[in-house]
Amino acid sequence: MEPRDIVTMLRQAFPADIAGEVVHHGQTAVMVRRERIKAICFWLRDEPRIAMDQLLDLCGVDYTGMGEEYFEVVYNLYSVRKRHMLRLRAQVPADDLRIDSVSDVWAGANWPERECFDLLGIVFDGHPDLRRILLPEDWQGHPLRKDHPLQLPPDAEWPPMTELRAKAQDLRRFDFKVPLAGEERHGQD
Numbered sequence: 001m002e003p004r005d006i007v008t009m010l011r012q013a014f015p016a017d018i019a020g021e022v023v024h025h026g027q028t029a030v031m032v033r034r035e036r037i038k039a040i041c042f043w044l045r046d047e048p049r050i051a052m053d054q055l056l057d058l059c060g061v062d063y064t065g066m067g068e069e070y071f072e073v074v075y076n077l078y079s080v081r082k083r084h085m086l087r088l089r090a091q092v093p094a095d096d097l098r099i100d101s102v103s104d105v106w107a108g109a110n111w112p113e114r115e116c117f118d119l120l121g122i123v124f125d126g127h128p129d130l131r132r133i134l135l136p137e138d139w140q141g142h143p144l145r146k147d148h149p150l151q152l153p154p155d156a157e158w159p160p161m162t163e164l165r166a167k168a169q170d171l172r173r174f175d176f177k178v179p180l181a182g183e184e185r186h187g188q189d
Contacts, residue, residue, distance in 0.1 A: 001084050003028035006050055013047075014040055022089075029087040034073075037090050038100040038126075044077060044086070045105055052077040052086065055102070058112035060120040065146045069094045071122060075102070092122060101127040119144040136160070 007030055011018050017040065019031035032040050044052040056076040063070050075088040092099050101124035103109040113124040114133040121142040124130055132139065139158060141148050152158075 001049065001082060003084065003086050006044075006084065006086050009047070009050065010040070010044075013043055019091075027085075027087060029074075029089050031089050031091070034090040034092055034099045037073075037075075037088070038102055038105065040088065041075070041077075041102045041105040044088075049082075050084075051079045051081050053080055054078045055106040055108050055112075056085075058102075058109055058116065060116040060122050060144070062120060062144065062146050064094050071097060071120060073099055073116065073122060097121055098123045098125055100125050101130075103127055118142070121145065 007018075007021050007028060010030060014032075014036060017033045017036040019033060021031065022029045041052075044050050054077070056078050057074075058076070059074050061072045061074060063072060071092045071094060073090050073092060075090075077086045077088065078084075090099060097120075099122065101109065101113055103113060103124070104126070110128070111133060113127055114130060116122050117124060117127075117130055118132045118134050119142055131137070135143070136158075
């Protein structure tokens with residue numbers, strides 16, 4: 001089945017919840033209302049003619065500061081049995097970064113939702129274990145947001161990083177190929 005056929009079926013099943021569609025480089029993306037993401041995903045999985053049985057990928061995008069004030073959650077879906085793909089996109093307002101979790105639709109959404117939460121701060125309501133996955137629990141902020149500083153001032157650095165730098169400098173004394181700061185290298189390679 002072609003993606004446009006799936007979009008037509010989606011429009012028939014959820015006429016008020018499809019905000020539009022975008023075709024770019026031959027790939028179709030459907031814009032859906034965030035409030036209905038779970039119902040739409042269940043339908044795409046359970047509708048026998050579509051059978052989207054695999055979530056290939058889930059990611060977040062920060063569109064703030066570009067004349068827009070929203071984030072977007074992107075779902076790349078695939079049907080192993082039917083061999084077709086579809087991309088769903090749901091806008092999430094920057095002042096209310098919440099969307100329903102689809103981890104009960106596809107178990108494989110668990111970790112990508114945690115990653116999206118960790119790096120962008122999007123909260124997935126109903127997620128079974130929503131906590132940081134890449135950064136330490138005490139990390140402040142979300143580094144993939146456009147408002148996150150590229151470099152923190154030295155006095156605002158994450159405390160364990162200072163300890164790690166000191167340890168790395170201490171361990172450099174065991175590297176015989178690279179002289180320590182202020183030392184000259186003598187001898188042959």
